[in-house]
Amino acid sequence: MSQTRTIAVAMSGGVDSSTVAAMLRAEGYNVVGLTMQLWNQRRLAGHEGIPESVQGRCCSLDDVYDARRVAETIGIPYYVVNHEERFERDVVRPFVEQYLSGRTPIPCSLCNNHLKFDQLLIVAQQIGADALATGHYARVDFDDQLGRWLLKRPSDRSKDQTYFLFGLTQVQLSRTLFPLGGMMKPEVRQLAEHHGLALAQKPDSQEICFVPGGDYKKFLDAYLAEQGETLPDTAGELVTTDGEVVGEHGGIHNFTVGQRKGLGVATGSPLYVIQIKGDARQVVVGNQEDLYSSTLRVYRTNLISVEDLAEPMRVMAKIRHRHEGAPALIEKSGDDEILVRFDQPQRAITPGQAAVFYSEDIVVGGGWIA
């Protein structure tokens, strides 16, 4: 006797995850909708620079309302689970600390690793679900020959989210479904229409869910003020690659590698941020060519398609979400460290971002840029 599979769907209130829920329901699964309450959008409202009312972001009451409406439309049970404490500890705090140490963090990857595919996956199992489905654009397959679960790029390359998913373990992948992996975004919207979902034309969310208006500097100020902490004074010198002091800056958290605007230095040729030296509070500036470099090291690595990196391997390496990927050789350079050598120098390699390695469509693994 075969039992109908129960699948939990991580519902954000957006069109992608809503469509996933509707698709699986139509395919005859027992579907349970789950929304993670991760951040109280009202928490920082009223702090300087933070809007009094924040509309239409992740975890806002509006999104929970939308997700609930979808669940009701398609006829599935739906629950909100609160993981605010864990989100603050594992995502928001590290985000703040990374900026304060002169790095440029990616909170979405942390959220995937620590919340969506950890806490929520546990809840899904606890409530009796066989798998967790999300609206990510990615594919997951079991490869019989390798005996491993593989994470692969989706059909809709313009929506590829594999860069943010490099931290998934074999166990996590084995319990995860990405039903949109073979679909194009316009098809997803059509399908949402087909299932009678009112939010079929809802705009995509782009920004970091807990940073209103995308202004991370205002968020840092407001968050630290709320915590009763003051922004540490990291003001210091602007120096050239030769070490010549060419100006001063108001704090290293205002800069990211590759930045051109807001340096406050007038020179003949355009200047870019080349490096941020957190300990020395120095921001190193230089010209366009100085931005290029051929090697990087990643740590806190995760390998997906291979068990271990015994031999050096040829890959395409992506150093930021919007990076095309560039040919490189990767090799193990330490206990939990991989050295990446690009064939051609790459622009603005940024500490705090991830480097993710691909072999054609397959995600080999990745790590955090040191």
Added chain:
Amino acid sequence: MRRVYLDNNATTPVLPAVFEAMQAYFGEHFGNASSIHHHGQETRAAVERARESVAALLGCHASEIVFTSGGTEADNLAILGVVQPGQHVISSTVEHHAVLNSCKHLKGSGYEVTYVPVDGRGQVNPDDIRRALRPNTRLVTIMMANNETGVLQPVEEIGKVAAEADVYFHTDAVQAAGKIAIDVKRIGCDLLSLSGHKMNAPQGVGVLYVRKGTSLSPMLHGGSHERSRRAGTENVPGIVALGKAAELAREALVRGDLETMSRMRDRLEQTILSEVESAGVNGHGAPRVPNTSSIYFDCIEGEALVIALDLKGLAVSTGAACSSGAIEPSHVLTAMGMTPARARGSLRFSLGKQNTDEDVEFALSLIPPTVARLRDLSPIYNKKEAVSS
């Protein structure tokens, strides 16, 4: 799917006799109770009969009953209606949000508020209230029964403390009504709140008992309804329903129905404790209303357990229901000295008049195995097991 509802502290179903009593007041008898004509006279009489019925439940005079839109409005009116600028209010850390946030509102407007603590069983010490009294204290507001644990507060003693100090005493009796006898004279309270939907009347109607001679300013301004204590055309069907529910509650108390409920609750509680390790009753040892049981399950996220049980047909709750649907650790349980983790691993079972022995059996067939499965999947529980083995 069979569904059993053990969340009667959140809301109760309208009893058939109550529904029957109110039905005629939607269409047949639709008059405005303030109208002079026949239609108004009909509904006026119904409202006053309901008022007498509620007064009989509480042991007071009908003129002391003010109908409101619910328990929250009654609490707000009791607190905001008697306190003047510059005055002091004493409350407790385990009150319902209707009271806590009314006090918070006062505090934000420059009033003084003291929250007395509770002991590990969830009870307020009347001496703490005595010690918190100030020359400008105007009001003591302490609930009769807690919504999450069912623990009863020593309201009669608190009433004496308040009377000696000549300050007003309000008690939120929303979770006590229909579950234990309430006598406003014995309690010695000046103000007492009730909610219709916690006692088998519909949502949207409540009561504030206002002892004769209590100086109360209205919150809603308009007509002179409810002896100018609460403006607004009466919710006649709701009021009629509440009157009928009060009558049924009184009869049930006399008949001893609550002893049956108490036995069911005890069986549920004791069976869970005997079959599930690392679990216990919150408020154990304190007097409690007969329908409520709050139980902690170590190494469990309460919300996951609630969802897992709901998917199998059993409706229970983690504590106070939150309008956003998300859950925070209970302020009541943390005030009793529980760690946030244990508070989050607590479930509230609350029985109602409609529940049967079979319902309890059904709940008992689900709870121990579901707890076991959640623990099998809990990284914390497995770590603890590994350490202890």
